[in-house]
Structure formats: structure tokens, C-alpha cells
Amino acid sequence: MERLNRDLGFWGAVLTGLGSILGTGAFVSIAIASGMWGDRILIAIPAAALVAMLSGISTAFLASRYPVAGGTYEYGYETLNQWFGFTAGWVFLLAKTASAATAALGISLYLGLDNRLIPIGVVSLMTILVLAGLKRTTMANLVLVGLAVLGIISFAVSAPARSVGVLVMERPVSNILPATAFLFVAFTGFGRVATLGEEVRDPQRVIPRAVVLTLVIAAVLYWTIAWSGRTTGGAYWGSLIDLRTFDLPVVRVAAISAMLGVLLNLVLGLSRVWLAMGRRGDMPTPLAELNPSRQPRNAVILAGALVALTTLVGDIGLAWSFSAMTVLIYYSITNLATLAVDRSRVTAWLGLASCLALSVFVPPTVWMIGAVGIVVGLLWKTLTSNRA
Numbered sequence: 001m002e003r004l005n006r007d008l009g010f011w012g013a014v015l016t017g018l019g020s021i022l023g024t025g026a027f028v029s030i031a032i033a034s035g036m037w038g039d040r041i042l043i044a045i046p047a048a049a050l051v052a053m054l055s056g057i058s059t060a061f062l063a064s065r066y067p068v069a070g071g072t073y074e075y076g077y078e079t080l081n082q083w084f085g086f087t088a089g090w091v092f093l094l095a096k097t098a099s100a101a102t103a104a105l106g107i108s109l110y111l112g113l114d115n116r117l118i119p120i121g122v123v124s125l126m127t128i129l130v131l132a133g134l135k136r137t138t139m140a141n142l143v144l145v146g147l148a149v150l151g152i153i154s155f156a157v158s159a160p161a162r163s164v165g166v167l168v169m170e171r172p173v174s175n176i177l178p179a180t181a182f183l184f185v186a187f188t189g190f191g192r193v194a195t196l197g198e199e200v201r202d203p204q205r206v207i208p209r210a211v212v213l214t215l216v217i218a219a220v221l222y223w224t225i226a227w228s229g230r231t232t233g234g235a236y237w238g239s240l241i242d243l244r245t246f247d248l249p250v251v252r253v254a255a256i257s258a259m260l261g262v263l264l265n266l267v268l269g270l271s272r273v274w275l276a277m278g279r280r281g282d283m284p285t286p287l288a289e290l291n292p293s294r295q296p297r298n299a300v301i302l303a304g305a306l307v308a309l310t311t312l313v314g315d316i317g318l319a320w321s322f323s324a325m326t327v328l329i330y331y332s333i334t335n336l337a338t339l340a341v342d343r344s345r346v347t348a349w350l351g352l353a354s355c356l357a358l359s360v361f362v363p364p365t366v367w368m369i370g371a372v373g374i375v376v377g378l379l380w381k382t383l384t385s386n387r388a
Contacts, residue, residue, distance in 0.1 A: 004069060004272075005134070005294050008200045010210055012138040013193045016265055017214030019141040020189025022148045023262030024099060025218065027255040028106045029186040030225050037179040041226050044179035049219035051180065051358065052187035054351035055331040056215050058338040060208035061348075063194035065341070067203035070276025071195040071269075072334045077280065079340040080333070083378075088333040089277050090377035092195075093270060094370070095326035097303075099185070100266035101310035102323070103259040110255045119311035126264045127304030130271065133295060134199055137268055144261035151254020152221050156228040178361035185324040186222065188331070189262070190214045195269045263307075270303035271296055282381060325362040325370045328355045 008016065033041045062075040073089030104119035111118065130137055190211045193200065200206050275296040278287030291297045335352035338345055 003294075004198045004290070004296075006199055006201045007134045008138065008196060008206075010206045012141075013196075013200055013206055013210035014214055014217075015138060015141040015145055016196065016268075017190045017193050017210060018145045018148075018217060019261035020192040020265035020269065021187060021214065021218045021262070022145065022152075022189075022221065023255075023259035024103045024106060025186035025189070025262075026148065026152060026221060026225055027110065027258055028102060029183060030222060033179055033182055034226065036182075037175050040175050040179050041183065042223065043176050044183050045222045045226055046219060047176065047180040048183040049187055049215060049222075051184055051351070051354040052190065053212070053215050054347050054354060055334055056190050056211045057208075057347045058335045058345070058351050059191055059194045059331075060211040061338055061345070062334065062341070063197045063207040063211075064204040067197040067200065067207070068276070069195065069198040069272040071191055071197070071273065072330055072337065073273055073276050075337040076333050079337040083381075084333050084336065086277075086282055086377070086381050087374065088330055089273055089282065090381075091326040091329050091370075091374065092273050094373050094377075095185075095323045095330065096266050096270050096273075097306050097310055098326075099323045100263055100270065100307040103262040103266065104307065104311045106259045107256055107263075110252065110259070116312055120308045122260070123263065123267070123304055123308040123311065126260065126267050127300060129264060130267050130300050130304070131295060131297060133293060134196075134268075137264060140264060141261060144257045144264070148254045148258035148261065149221065151251045151258070152225055154250045154254070156224050177358070181328070181358035181361040182324055183222075184358060185327050187215060187218055188327045189218075189265065191330075192265050192269045195272050198272075267300065267303050267307060270307070271300040274299035274302055282384070322366050322369060325359065325366050326373075328359045328362070329370075329374075331355050332359075 030041065033044070037044065059072070062072070062079075066074055066078055068074050070089065071092065073085055073092065076085030076088045078085075100123070101119070104123050107122055108115060108118045129140055193207055193210050193214070197203050197207060200210075274283060274287045277283040278285050278289075278299065287296070287299045287302065289296070289298055332352055332355040335348045335355065338348040339352070342348075
């Protein structure tokens with residue numbers, strides 16, 4: 001079996017993680033959450049970061065042990081059984097296709113243009129960039145992440161003149177838990193490092209360090225945004241959804257750059273899971289084929305096409321809630337896989353418990369949609385396995 005090139009070093013892995021996190025996390029998730037829960041997100045952000053860190057430790061443990069493309073899809077197969085593995089891969093495809101569509105739609109919102117052709121065009125461009133290879137993708141990540149961080153710092157520096165400065169909790173404490181569940185997905189881009197495990201140099205050393213550093217940086221930046229975005233007028237960072245009300249051009253550029261980065265890295269990660277599932281026969285085997293440059297061209301094209309189609313019917317709020325539900329399932333399986341290898345890992349037990357606890361706060365409608373999607377996937381596996 002042909003393997004992908006190991007072109008990704010430590011800082012490239014960190015950039016991949018941050019590129020997968022900062023766009024929709026900083027410029028969509030925080031915006032929506034601040035409008036729904038106000039100052040509660042100042043507590044929900046570190047809580048969500050802690051939950052993500054627990055699952056991140058499990059992810060890093062498994063990725064260093066099984067450094068292949070596919071992430072928890074492969075870990076489930078290796079440590080549990082084919083059904084857990086398939087479910088993890090399938091919900092990843094569902095969740096991250098929705099997240100990628102969210103990023104593409106978010107770009108349109110930040111441009112102030114409600115035109116579905118724009119997201120499709122942007123998805124197409126990012127797909128072409130992924131096809132150009134991991135080295136070029138990493139260089140693009142450096143530029144996009146740099147612009148995103150610059151925008152966040154610029155916003156924070158300009159904030160003192162309008163910041164409230166005093167934390168006032170005007171809403172019930174119980175709202176912190178649903179806010180945490182909602183914001184958890186804003187951190188889950190760290191898993192992209194594991195998904196690309198087959199392409200990371202020295203994975204046993206690089207992946208754990210990259211996952212932890214990615215989560216720490218993301219948590220600091222998110223909290224900075226949430227605190228700086230509180231204004232004397234009662235508005236929050238959520239007002240940035242309409243950039244016509246905001247007067248910092250660098251933040252406009254940063255928001256669009258960050259979401260381009262998320263889109264780029266999601267197409268990259270999705271293609272590697274399609275590749276892994278093609279290798280095992282859970283998806284059509286042509287998806288496992290590599291071109292002469294050892295890139296999974298068919299998998300990349302399919303990933304991009306499905307994201308583009310999703311933007312035609314997507315809604316940002318629904319897509320984000322759906323992503324929250326599916327990633328909670330995904331990382332529950334990650335923690336289960338870790339416990340199958342080593343039952344004494346306390347962080348895996350805590351990670352599993354926190355994922356299951358937060359899943360209660362996902363809206364029932366989203367659970368129903370997700371359940372239908374999972375059943376469709378399991379039926380596909382059953383039918384294709386019987387044919388085999």
C-alpha cells in the first residue's frame with residue numbers, strides 16, 4: 001500500500017491545527033455564542049478548552065501509537081471494532097463537511113454578500129490549493145494564520161476604549177454548560193494533526209506537543225476575543241457578523257483569512273479520512289488511489305465537491321450545532337479507543353465523561369438529524385459489507 005509523504009514538521013503541525021481552529025471558532029462560534037450567552041462565554045471558553053484538552057491528550061496518545069491517515073476512524077478499527085471505527089469516520093465526514101460549509105458561508109457574511117456562488121468559488125479555490133500538495137498548504141497556513149492572529153491582536157489592542165471592564169453575569173449559571181457544548185467544537189481542529197498522522201515527521205514526538213500547544217494558543221486567543229469584544233453598549237463580538245458596523249479593516253481581512261484557513265484545512269482533513277475509508281473498503285476504493293505526486297486526488301476532489309454542495313443548503317447556526325453533536329460522538333469514541341489500549345488513563349475517562357455530559361445540551365432536533373445521518377452511514381456499511 002502506497003503511503004503519503006511525511007512532509008509535516010512540528011510548526012507545520014501547529015499551523016495546521018490553528019488553521020483548522022481559528023476561522024469559524026474565532027469569527028463565527030464566538031460571535032454566535034456571545035449573542036446567545038453573553039458574558040457566560042468567558043467561563044464557557046476555558047471549560048470547553050479543558051474538555052478539548054482531555055480529548056486532545058487521548059488523540060495525541062493514539063496518533064503517536066498509530067501514525068496513519070484517518071484519525072479516530074483508524075483508532076476505532078485498531079482498538080475497538082469495525083463498527084466503532086466506521087462510525088467515527090462517518091461522523092467526522094458529516095461534522096467536518098458541515099463545518100467547512102460553515103466557514104465558506106461565513107466568508108460570504110463577512111464580505112456582506114448573500115450569494116451562494118461565492119462559497120462555491122472559495123471552496124473550489126481551496127480544493128485546488130490542497131491538490132497542490134502539503135508543502136504549499138502549509139505555506140498558505142502560515143500566511144492565513146498570521147493574518148488571523150494579527151486581526152485578533154489589533155481588535156484586543158483597540159478594545160480598552162470601549163470595554164466594559166467588569167464581568168456582569170446577568171444570565172443563569174446553568175447556561176454555561178450548553179455554551180460549553182457549543183464552544184467545544186470551536187477547539188476540535190486540533191484533531192487535524194492526528195488525521196494527518198501519516199504525513200507528520202517523528203509523529204511520536206511531534207503530534208502530542210503540537211496538539212497541546214495548538215489548544216493552549218487557541219484558548220488564549222478565544223478568551224482575548226471574548227473579553228475584548230464586550231462593549232459599553234451591550235454588544236459583543238457577535239456584532240462582527242455584520243462587518244459594516246465595524247471600523248477595523250484589519251479585522252475584516254483577518255476574519256476572511258482565518259475562515260479561508262479553516263476551509264483549507266478541513267478539505268485537507270476530510271480528504272485523508274476519505275482516503276483511509278477507501279483503503280479499508282468502507283468507501284469506494286478509487287478514493288485510496290494516489291497520483292504521481294502521492295496526493296489522494298480523488299479523495300480531495302470528492303471532499304471539496306461535497307462541501308460546495310452543502311453550502312447550497314447550509315445554515316450557519318444549524319451547521320455549527322450539528323458539528324457540536326457529531327464531534328462529541330467522535331471524541332467519545334477517541335476516548336473509548338484510548339481506554340481499550342490503557343484503562344488506567346484518567347484523562348481518557350474524564351474526556352469520555354465530559355463528552356457524554358455535554359451531549360445532553362445539544363438540541364433534540366440536531367440529535368434527530370444526526371441520528372438519521374449515522375443510520376444512513378451504518379446502512380451503507382452493512383450493504384457494502386454484504387456485497388463484499
